Amino acid sequence: MAFSKEDIKHIAGLARLRLTAQEEEDYTKEVASILNFVDQLQAVKTDNISPLYQVTEIENVLRPDGQPYPSDRVKTSALVDLAPDKDKNYVRVKAILSRK
């Protein structure tokens, strides 16, 4: 599958990456070469093989009812304190809707 400069612009937008023209150029070449390398997987027959999502295949790890916060090892306030802009226990962001 060909990977073009249009692809890189689209993907960079989705991934919230700002790229310079030179970076667009370089990444298009590099990613195309990596995709070319990984394309060898298409040769592997995988009919009737189910995907492996979790390698130890542990399922349904549940906490007991009634203990929404099983641990006091991580404090919410300590996490919010890391935000560059905050108000009490909230993280503040710039408005994304304007009045007019």
Place this chain on the structure above:
Amino acid sequence: MELANLTIKRVQAGLSTGEFTATELQQELGDFARQKDKDLHAFLSFSDPEAQIREGSLANVPIAVKDNILIAGGKTTAASKILENYVAPYDATAISRLRVAGAWFQGKTNLDEFAMGASTENSAFGATRNPHDPTRVAGGSSGGSAAAVASGQAVAALGSDTGGSIRLPASFCGVVGLKPTYGRVSRHGLIAMASSFDQIGPITKTVEDAAILLAIIAGQDELDATSALQPIEDYEVRLREGVVGKRIGVPTEFFAEGLDPAVAKVVKKAITELEALGARVGEITLPHTKYAVPTYYILVPSEVSANVARYDGIKYGLSVQSENLLDTYLDSRAQGFGAEVRRRIILGTYVLSSGYFEAYYAKAQKVRRLIKEDFDKAFENFDVIVGPTAPTPAFKIGEKSDPVSMYLQDIYTAPASLAGIPAISIPCGQVEGLPVGLQIMGRQFDEATVLATAYAYEQR
């Protein structure tokens, strides 16, 4: 005290006989590490000596920690500009367990940015140099931890392994590096790279020290739902069981094209030595080995692109306050992420995007099962599988500029990562003065047999 040969066992003996005090050890080791680091750049930060009374099985034993593992109150940068000033708000579970055991955290070690790399050249703060030849890489991504242990700057260290990041630098620097089974050690407080692969593990001078550290950091944790309930064995006791009658499989594919013939010779000699110790050696086949690296480089960038979406200039880390919210995201990420991180974000976002998901991500997950099944079949008849850790000894700094050639460094380490099995790299000889690693892989949760095999070889 002879710093270069200090092991956990030696430190414990020295402290208990009064040969040196904890304060003397911290001071002397700290001074030596700082001095040596001018040449090697294994560390990103050092702790000051602490005159504090510690008790426990690791009382006052200095441990160096890869800088993607959180130690509360200290900087944890993941060798990224985006976390340059990030101060960890809590301890990783592995750290809190070592803390309870009385360990002293000596400093934080260098890595490829967010552990993405095989050489430690991707660190935003400069590459680590190999103690055996400073013009060469230390391997990666836990290159700082491996170089620190190899140079005597550290007694023992923690690293993390996603596709070879403990084993490869251990091989390049001539030390012991153990990647535990996926889920054996809690990932809580390990900065996420690829969550279905990441594991914390020990990098040490001896197999015994690796067993000691694993016993402390292993075990189920309520803060990591993927951490496993499987019982933890007495690794130190099982170390001494030897290899007599153990069945060792040698995969043909690990000695095929791409392996440096000089490395092959050293590794084959090590295997004959294991045979001489009483092991039964047989040839096996892991037919999907050549698909491991391409599978890995679809799955890992996919997980990376999701995991590093959290660095947005809003919650924590570098924040460039721009005109509007979108520009804050774009500018923070543009200034914060290095080239390899961005490369993986682009690759991962692409292979997960509409129209490509089935062809890449879903396909790779199926091949991942085939790779795991190759190992399952082999372990029906064999107790461990051995081969080289890396295709070559340490390469020159700056030598590998093409991403794919760097990715191929993981050719022998990625299979165990995809299968979630434990694997250790131990020194088994040299090629032109550069260390070569022997890799020993075991069944899921059977670290004890892996360690016992490694110990038998080391003590031969």
